[in-house]
Amino acid sequence: MLTPQRINKARLSSGLVLFTYVTIHLINHSLGLISVAAMQAMLDVVENIWESIPGTIVLYGAFLLHIALALFALYRRRALRMPGPEAAQLCLGFLIPFLLAQHLAATRLLYSLYDGDDTYRAELLRLYTLAPSRGMLQLILLVAAWIHGSIGLNYSLRLRSWYPTLKPLLFAVAVLIPILAILGFVEGGREIAELARDPDWLSRQLAHHAITPQAQAHLDRLRDWMRGTMTVLILLVLALRLIRRQWERRRGTFRVTYPDGRRIEALNGMSVLEVSRLARIPHASVCGGRGRCSTCRIRVVGPASALPDLSDAEMKVLHRLSAPPNVRLACQLRPTGDIAATPLLPPTIAASDKLVRSTHMTGSEREIAILFADIRAFTELAEHKLPYDVVFLLNRYFEEMGRAIEGAGGQVDKFIGDGIMALFGVESSIEEGCRAALAAAAAMSERLVHLNQMLSADLARPLRIGIGIHAGPTIIGEMGFGRTVSVTAIGDAVNTASRLEAMTKEAGVELIVSEIVARHAATDLDRFPALEIMVRGRAQPLTIRSIPLGSDLAQ
Structure with missing residues (x-):
């Protein structure tokens, strides 16, 4: 069955064959920066591949298939309004056959029908010295095909997890290859133009490779026939679109x-x-x-x-x-x-x-663990420091705490003043989330000790924090407006975790964990005192564990 996915795979496969051919062609041109002999040496190798029977079948088959699928894609589109890169790819794709017709007539058909010279020397003589306008058209053809293929590859690869990392390098290559090809073509053309200054050499070349006016007229007719056929096919597709539109109007809206x-x-x-x-x-x-x-x-x-x-x-x-x-x-x-x-x-x-917002970002209910942390007496600490020092201190603190959270498998939801909200188990189970939250609390406590040592000269007294952890059902989704849209969680469990963090100040401890978290994490916290409390907004009492230091969990 011809499904859209199979059509896309066929377009990609045929496109890769053509893109490979264009890439080799451009690299071959770039060797003109060395010499025409280097260009010819690579051409001799490449010709054995593409001009063999299997190579010819693959190359021309890929071209015909790609054109047919492009016309079919144009027909299937209900609207021609599209993003800029997609429109550029479409326009270049239909421009290429018209430019290619001239190139085929002046190269492959000339060699096949009239035994023309297919060396780089003869090609550069024709396209650089005798008919530079045709040489310019060939360069435009190659660059258009390269841009068309590069846009297609970008669409195909941009969903790969590794692509963002390599994208700058690939972009540099995509710009460099056609530039080197153009420079190589010009340099090779100059080398031939220098030889053409010798009238005897030029006359020998023209006498050996000249074709009759009748042969040239035949090649021109074949070129016009190819262009005319492509024009008719495009007009036919557009006409079929209009017919379909009228038929669909009768079917309804x-x-x-x-x-x-x-x-x-x-x-x-x-x-x-x-x-x-x-x-x-x-x-x-x-x-x-x-x-x-x-x-x-x-x-x-x-x-x-x-x-x-x-x-x-x-x-x-x-x-x-x-x-x-x-x-x-x-x-x-x-x-x-x-x-x-x-x-x-x-x-x-x-x-x-897209790679980050994978599963639950459309708005769904999930049982997760939530961690809140806050610096104790930070307002009092900040009022005696310059604004720059406050920003520096907070950024160092956020860096250490963020690394502890992410290292344990959690994700920082937001920074609120000097406070932090983090989520655990969003992409896993509630059990894994609770274990990760406890591990993060222990790591945060340990990193705070290290941070206080690093900043001892700048702090009148060490930083102290309070951490509250709770677990339960939440609503997770992308919330906000404009650039402030982010993934966050709301619900009673979030409010409870925030209130547990606030209670650490009254209790004089660094960490308060609900018994629900300990149960899901399958962690024994019996060595820490248990207390049954009433939390504002909850009808049932909540059992909590008061832990003097988060690092006590690691012990």
Whole structure:
């Protein structure tokens, strides 16, 4: 069955073959910085691969398949409005065949039909000295193909976890290779132009490689035929799009209502992502609508009859996210009736952000452990210091505590003044979360001792902290507005953890842990005094453990 995923894989595979060919071609050109002989030496090796029967079949088969799939992709699009890089890739993709027609006529067809000279020397003589405008067109062709392929590779790789790290290096390579190729072509052309100053050498070359006017006219007709065929195919696809549009209008329309109240009418067959783009509504889509990144996901409200069944690919992505039933991928959902759609991720999200916001960020209930920590008497300490010193001190403190939290497997939720809120077990179990929270408390206590030693000359007295840890059901999701959107947790368990941290000041201890945390962590805290307390906002008493120092847990 020809599914969108198989079509995407076929486009990627054929594109990689063509991109490999273009890369080798550009590297071959860059050897002109050494000499024309170096260019020819590499060409002799490469020709044995691409001009062999298997190489020819693979290369031309990949080209024809890539063009066919590009035309099919153009037909499948319900809206031609798209992000800039995607539009650039599309335009360059359809420009390449028109530029390639001239190149094929002047090279491969000339060699095959009229026994033309296929050496770099003859090629540079034609394209650099005799017809520089054609040489410029060939460089434009290579650069256009390189940019087209680079954009496609970027879309394919940007979801890989290692890609953000290597992206600067890959970008540098992507810029450097075509520049070196252009410089190599120019330098090789200059070498041939210097030889062409000798009239005898030039006359011998022209006499040996000249073709008749009839042959040139034949090559020009073949070039025009290739361009005309491509033009007809593009116009045919556009005409079929218009016919489909009229047919779909008769089938009916549907409406998508967005959170801001806008209600957009669209033709049946359009995806929600295409509706957003058509209406210029910002909508995240890191992978370009290929159903891979999940950043376009939406919460849907509407009758079941308006929502087509999940495809296997969409089901796989949503299952990986542990998404609730009312969450769908906007790029895959093609409603058949009116729905309300709420995008769940900000439109400015980047590929690296997507890797972090994996499972429970759409708003879900999770049992986790929550840790609050606060510096004791910090206001009194700060009023005797310069603002710069206060910022320096807090940043050192936050760095040490943040490393302790992340080292134990937790994640810092936010810094609140001189306080810290951290979550544990968001991507694991409540048991693992509670064990990690206790380990973090012990590490924070130990790091505080080290920090006090480091800052002893700047502190009138050592820093002291209070830590409260509790566990229970919370609501986790992305909350905030604009740039302040972040993953956080709310609920009674969060409030209770905050109140336990406040109680450490009254109790004169560094750490208070609820018995619930100890039970989930399967940790014996019987050596520490237990106390049953009433916490504001809770109807039932809560058993807690008062621990003088967090580092006592490590013992």
